[in-house]
Structures are given as C-alpha cells and as structure tokens.
Amino acid sequence: MNEEKIQHYGDALYEAWRARRTIPPLVEQAPDITLDDAYRIQQRYVARRVQAGETIVGKKIGATSKPVQDFLGVFQPDFGQLTSGMVYQEGDTLPLDTLIQPKAEAELAFVLKADLQGPGVTAMDVIRATDYVVPCFEIVDSRITDWKIRIQDTVADNASCGVYVLGKTKGDPRKLDITLAGMVLEKNGELYSTGVGAAVQGSPANAVAWLANTLGELGIPFKAGEVILSGSQSALVPVADGDELVCTVGGLGSCRVKFAGRSAV
C-alpha cells in the first residue's frame, strides 16, 4: 500500500474516533491490505492523536488468547499504543458518551522500571524490568462498523483501543504467581466470568516479551515508566449506563469501575 493510502486510512480512523462514528472494514475497502500496512495505518492514526496534543503512555497487547486468535485467524498477538487521553483512575466514572461500541476486558497491567529492547527479550527479562503489576480494565472500542474486524482492521484501528483504568493495588511479580493468579470478574455484584493469567500466551510475561521483541524489530521504543496492558483474561463484557464492574486478581487485589452515559451505538 502506498504512503498516500496509508495516510488516507489513518486519517479516516482518526476522524471516525473524533466524531465517534464507524467506518466500513478496511479489508472491504482495500482487500489487498497486509498486516504491515495495518501497522503503518495505526502509526498514522496515533500520530494524528499525538499532533492533537496527546502523549504516548504505553502499549496494549491484543489477540492474546486462543479463542480470539482463532476468531481473527492469526497465530500471534497484536499491539496498539496507549495515549494520555485514554487514561482513567480507579474511582472515576467512565463516560460512555466518549465511546462508540465499548466492551470491557479484565487484564493485568505491567509498569516498567527499565527499558526493554528486543529482539531477544525473554519472560525473565520482563520480570526483571517490571516495577509492578496492577489489575486493570481495558475498555476496547472499535471504529469499524459492528466490530466486523479482521486482523488488519483491528491493528489499523490501534488494536481496538478505547480507554483503560488501572487498579490501585500494586504487586511485585516476584511475590505473585502471575501465571496462575486467578481472575474473577463481576458485573453489578454478580459473577460474570473467571480466568487465569495463563490465558494470556501461557503467561502475561510471555505476552510482554513478545511485544518487546516485536517493537524491537519495528524500531519502536519500549521505555521505563510505560504501562503495558498484557491481554484479556476474561470474557468481553458489554457495558451500559449504570453498570459497575469489579475484577479481582488472586493474591493481588481488585479494580472497580462504573459507567455512565450512552455510547454512540
């Protein structure tokens, strides 16, 4: 795909995000779009948000579970970039009117204390470079109509990033079994689903190592202080006005989030 088309689709996604409306799948608009094209479109879309005043604060890893990879027809995860406008604190009420067609995922977030430079990064390096982990919610959202995504669509759309909320209980991955830590997700006081760290690439640290190596090949920095959302450990939860979600990571703690307002769809 030539640079002009990359910019065109990147701009289209940026405008869709700003106006909170959707566009048809890119794989329909440009059937020969490759995964590399999609990451270049993502770069353009994110660059537009940075030009408009946001900063890059971290990364998210998506498509980390086997069911999602099977659905998208891929054998590896994908990633997107977290920007300053996506950040909410636990205790905030999330305004749904800033989103299009949101769904929540319960995850473990990593905060780095040292740069991770791939290729050649292992899960052991990830633990060594991790300042702390926290339970978190990622609210994924799609600028693609009806979530009708193939892998190229979600990658171009910044891995379907919406907003995210970090919990307040920090854990040391040397004291917590992040692979076997259970994940319990409740919606409005009732059990919604359960999971475990291993649902993410065998261990969340494996997903972070994959990202470090992938970014290393693309020449994208992975810096101390960045937040990394390591991938969903729960079922996707649709959210609406008044909903409250709590996720609890066994041996660590909880993240609680409330929603208000109406999303675009």
Add this chain to the structure above:
Amino acid sequence: MSQNLSLSREDIVRLCERVEGAQTRACAIPKLTDEYPAMTIADGYAVQSELRRRYLAQGHRLVGWKAGLTSKAKMKQMGVDVPSIGFLTDRMARPENAAISTGDLVHPRVECEVAFVMKRELRGPGCTAADVLAATDYVLPAVEIIDSRFAGFKFDLPSVIADNGSSARFVGGGRARYVEELDLRTLGVVLEKNGEIVAMGASAAVLGHPAEAIAMLVNILADLGETLPAGSFVMSGGITEAIAVKPGDSVVARFQELGSVSMRFVA
C-alpha cells in the same frame, strides 16, 4: 428434598442394579428417565443411597463426598439447573502421578477442583460457607475423573444423581493448605493435557466460592438423613469444564497456591 418419591421400593432396587451393572461393567445405558419419565430428584437420591448401601456392604469404605454441577458452565454443558452430590469410596481413589486405567470406564473426563478435608463433623440444614471454613482441617487440589454411565454423557438431574453424580475416580495431591492462609475465591487453575492448556478458570466459578458448594452439599446430606463426618474428603465441584481423556493422555492440573496434581491414562 423438594420433590417426593415417585418410584416404588422395587423400582429403586431395579434401577440401582442397572446403575451398579453399568458402573462395574463400564457399559453405557440409556438415561433412567427414558423408562421412568416421572422420576424426581428424590428418586435419584434414593437410587444413589441404595447404591452406596450395596457398595459398603461389599466392603468399600466411604471416604467422602463430592458436589457436582456447581458452575454455570457445567450446568449449561449438562443442561441442568441445580447442583448435585455424590459419594466417594476408597475404590475410586488413585494416587498422585498414577497410571489410571480407562478400560474400566465408559467415557472418562477430567476436571479441576478444590478439595476440603474436614476436622469436625458438619450437619445441616442451615450449614453456611463460614461453618464449612471453620470445620475444615485443610484444602488441597484435586482432579476428579467423572464418567457418566449414560450414553453420550446425555442425562437429566434425576438420572445423574442416581448414577452417583458421574463419580468414577479421583486424585488428590499437590500442597495441603490452611484455609485462612488463602483467598479461596480467586485461586487460578490451569488444566493441561499432553502439555497443552485445555481449560482454565478461577475458583469463584464454583457457586461464587468453593465453600458455598460444601455448605450446599452438607444441606443436601441433611435431606438424606446424613451428616458430613470429621475426616471426610470433599470435592467442591469442577472449576473448569470437563475434558475427555483417553489412553496415552497425560494430565496436569496447576493451581495457584496449591501446587499441581498429575496423572496419566492407560488402556
């Protein structure tokens, strides 16, 4: 019991003999409600109690109980809407790391559970999760090998209860722990077959908390005129969906804080 007996004593003995034959010869039979459509949950427990009486008369030793169908996933998988219980005998126990024969089973499946060992007798009705935790000596990880004797694993609640909740074999192991040192609600579990992850979950999948399932079990025992004696080994119900196994399969269940339980299956 919420429903009354519909079967005569003769029918109960007849169905018990049918279930016992299927269990001991490892052959599948049609679900009992095909012949007795009016069969109730109380009828199911009457058949199960007769089966227990017969096994104990043959010298089997009662070692504990199991709760079954305790997660939404299991209830959905099996098309039922209430949990159930079954009894466990010494003949069903297999040691950790054992080679378990499938030749004497119909269509075995494995599932991961938190097991409780009791230090005090518990008696229903009105038993609560707090009562259970106070009466628990320790918890440990377990794998239950269930094996419905009904063709195609297709059954309803009265039939599965009569078949002793599909109980077949069980393996306790891993690491024994005091309950007060754990958050029993959020323990993560990974089930691996031949080195590949095949099922995952966290312990809240069992009625919100495994001790809730044990309390429910004690209250069902009260309906049957039984108590849960000190020393009982009690399995609280599958955290994961049940996974089919065959000869040659190697299974490891890994539990947060509780270690792992492994076994392999042979012909």
